[in-house]
Amino acid sequence: xxxxxxxxxxLALAACASSPEAAKANRDALIRQVFPNPADQTxxxxxxxxxxxxxxxxxxxxFFPAEVxxxxxxxxxxxxxxxxxxxxxxxxxxVRKDAGLSVRTTLEGQNxxxxxxxxxxxxxx
Numbered sequence: 001x002x003x004x005x006x007x008x009x010x011l012a013l014a015a016c017a018s019s020p021e022a023a024k025a026n027r028d029a030l031i032r033q034v035f036p037n038p039a040d041q042t043x044x045x046x047x048x049x050x051x052x053x054x055x056x057x058x059x060x061x062x063f064f065p066a067e068v069x070x071x072x073x074x075x076x077x078x079x080x081x082x083x084x085x086x087x088x089x090x091x092x093x094x095v096r097k098d099a100g101l102s103v104r105t106t107l108e109g110q111n112x113x114x115x116x117x118x119x120x121x122x123x124x125x
Contacts, residue, residue: 020107034059040076043068045104045114055086057123058096062116065101070115081121092122 018026027046034047046062059080063073074093080090100117106112 077119090122095118
């Protein structure tokens with residue numbers, strides 16, 4: 001799973017220089033890798049996990065608050081932390097940085113508010 005996520009993350013980074021269509025396709029592919037359950041993909045714009053010490057302890061999430069609540073997103077991230085099956089992680093999630101709201105123009109030309117939050121998987125002390 002870690003190699004797949006890393007590969008997908010690298011593809012997402014490469015999309016920065018690509019067309020808007022390719023960038024969206026890469027973001028969507030990464031969201032599907034991080035959240036394999038289609039129901040957990042609803043309302044997300046970005047899911048970008050960052051590995052450290054062999055675990056994905058930090059993850060940047062962009063979501064559309066008109067489509068999904070922050071509480072629901074936090075639960076999804078908690079499940080992501082648990083799926084790593086590490087004794088080092090508690091399954092709890094903390095906000096590392098709330099980057100706030102921005103606006104994304106979709107491929108269809110709609111302007112949608114996106115809330116971006118960096119979460120961290122809480123480690124045992």
